[in-house]
Amino acid sequence: MAHFLTRVLKALCESPLRILLLFFVVLFRSCQYVCVRVLRAERRKSVSGETVLITGASRGIGRCLALEFAKHGADTIVLWGRDEEKLSSVKKEVEDIGTSRCHYYRCDVGDREQVYRTIQKVQEDVGTITILVNNAGVVHGGTLLETKDDKIEETLRVNTLSHFWTTKSVLPSMLARGRGHVVGIASTLGLFALPGVSDYVTSKFSLVGFYESLAAELREQGHRDVGVTCVCPGHTTTDMFKDLTTQPFSLTPQQVAEQTIEAVKTNQRRVILPRVMHLTWILKSWLPGSWMRNVLYVTGAMKDMDNFCAKR
Numbered sequence: 001m002a003h004f005l006t007r008v009l010k011a012l013c014e015s016p017l018r019i020l021l022l023f024f025v026v027l028f029r030s031c032q033y034v035c036v037r038v039l040r041a042e043r044r045k046s047v048s049g050e051t052v053l054i055t056g057a058s059r060g061i062g063r064c065l066a067l068e069f070a071k072h073g074a075d076t077i078v079l080w081g082r083d084e085e086k087l088s089s090v091k092k093e094v095e096d097i098g099t100s101r102c103h104y105y106r107c108d109v110g111d112r113e114q115v116y117r118t119i120q121k122v123q124e125d126v127g128t129i130t131i132l133v134n135n136a137g138v139v140h141g142g143t144l145l146e147t148k149d150d151k152i153e154e155t156l157r158v159n160t161l162s163h164f165w166t167t168k169s170v171l172p173s174m175l176a177r178g179r180g181h182v183v184g185i186a187s188t189l190g191l192f193a194l195p196g197v198s199d200y201v202t203s204k205f206s207l208v209g210f211y212e213s214l215a216a217e218l219r220e221q222g223h224r225d226v227g228v229t230c231v232c233p234g235h236t237t238t239d240m241f242k243d244l245t246t247q248p249f250s251l252t253p254q255q256v257a258e259q260t261i262e263a264v265k266t267n268q269r270r271v272i273l274p275r276v277m278h279l280t281w282i283l284k285s286w287l288p289g290s291w292m293r294n295v296l297y298v299t300g301a302m303k304d305m306d307n308f309c310a311k312r
C-alpha cells in the first residue's frame with residue numbers, strides 16, 4: 001500500500017498539470033474541513049439544563065471545568081475528588097456564579113467498587129448524569145526500573161480504568177434517553193511519548209484508544225446523539241506538572257476548560273491543545289522517528305522531563 005502511494009505521489013509530481021491536480025485535492029480537502037467546522041458550529045449543543053459529573057474536580061483543570069460549566073448554565077454540577085475541604089470550596093465557587101446547583105462526593109476513582117457505589121448514590125440523590133467528564137489523574141515520574149509496581153498500578157487504575165467504570169455506569173441511561181456526552185481528558189502524551197513517565201504515557205495512549213473505540217461503537221450501533229470527546233492537552237500550569245519548566249506553548253487550566261466545553265457544544269471527537277501540537281502527529285506519522293526525537297532535543301522537551309523526574 002505504502003509503495004503504491006509513493007508511486008502515485010511520484011507520478012503526480014512529474015508534471016505541472018499533476019501538481020495542479022494535487023493542489024486542487026488539497027484545496028478541496030481544506031474546504032471540506034472548513035464546511036464540516038461550520039456545519040458543526042451551526043448544530044451547536046447547549047449545556048444549559050444538563051447534569052454534569054466531573055471527576056478530579058477539587059483543583060486544577062477539573063475545578064476550572066466546574067466553574068466553566070456553571071458559567072455556561074449547566075443545571076447541576078457534581079464534583080468528585082478525595083479532598084473534601086477543596087471540594088467544598090469549589091462547590092461554593094460554583095454556587096457563587098448563581099446558575100447551577102452543586103453537589104460533591106468523596107470518591108477514589110481508582111477503586112472500582114467505590115466508583116459503582118458512588119455513581120448509584122449520585123443517581124439516587126441528583127438524578128441522571130447527562131454529561132460525564134473523566135478528568136481525575138495522577139503522575140509519579142521516574143524511569144521504568146525506578147517506579148514501584150504499586151505506583152504503576154495506581155496510575156493505570158486512576159488514569160485509565162476509572163474511565164471504564166464511570167462510563168459503563170452512566171452510558172445505559174444516556175442511550176435510553178438518546179442524549180448525553182462522555183468526555184475524557186487524555187493528554188498529548190497519549191499521542192507521543194517522553195521518557196521518565198512510561199506508566200503515565202501508557203495510561204494516556206490507552207485513553208486515546210478507548211475513546212476512539214467507544215465513539216466507533218456508538219456510531220455503529222446508531223447512537224449518534226450520544227457524543228464522545230477525547231481532549232489531549234499539552235503541558236498545563238497546574239500542580240500536576242508544576243516541576244516541569246513552563247513551555248512556550250503551556251496552557252492554563254482555564255484554556256483547557258474553555259476548549260473542552262466548546263468541543264462538547266460542537267461535538268468534536270478529538271481535541272489537541274494547543275493546536276500547534278497537531279504538528280507532532282504529522283511528525284510522528286509521516287516522517288522518520290528521528291525527526292520527532294530531534295524536535296524534542298532541539299526544543300529542550302527531552303531535558304525538561306528529565307528535570308521533572310529528578311525533582312520527584
Ligand SMILES: NC(=O)C1=CN([C@@H]2O[C@H](COP(=O)(O)OP(=O)(O)OC[C@H]3O[C@@H](n4cnc5c(N)ncnc54)[C@H](OP(=O)(O)O)[C@@H]3O)[C@@H](O)[C@H]2O)C=CC1
Nearest residue numbers: 056058059060061081082083108109136137235236238240
Ligand atoms: N497538568 C498537565 O500538564 C496536564 C494534565 N492532563 C490531565 O488532566 C487531568 C487533570 O490534571 P490536572 O488538573 O493538571 O491535575 P491536578 O493534580 O491539579 O488535579 C488532579 C485531580 O485529580 C484528582 N484525583 C487524583 N487521584 C484521584 C483518585 N484516586 N480519585 C479521585 N480523584 C483523584 C485530584 O483530586 P483529589 O486530590 O481531591 O483526590 C485532583 O482534583 C489529568 O487526567 C491529567 O493527566 C493532561 C495534559 C496535561
Ligand SMILES: CC1=C(/C=C/C(C)=C/C=C/C(C)=C/C=O)C(C)(C)CCC1
Nearest residue numbers: 187188189234235241247249280299301
Ligand atoms: C513535543 C513538543 C514540545 C513539548 C511538549 C511537551 C513538553 C509536552 C508536555 C506535555 C505534558 C506534560 C502532558 C501531560 O499530560 C514543544 C517544546 C512544545 C515544541 C513542539 C514539540
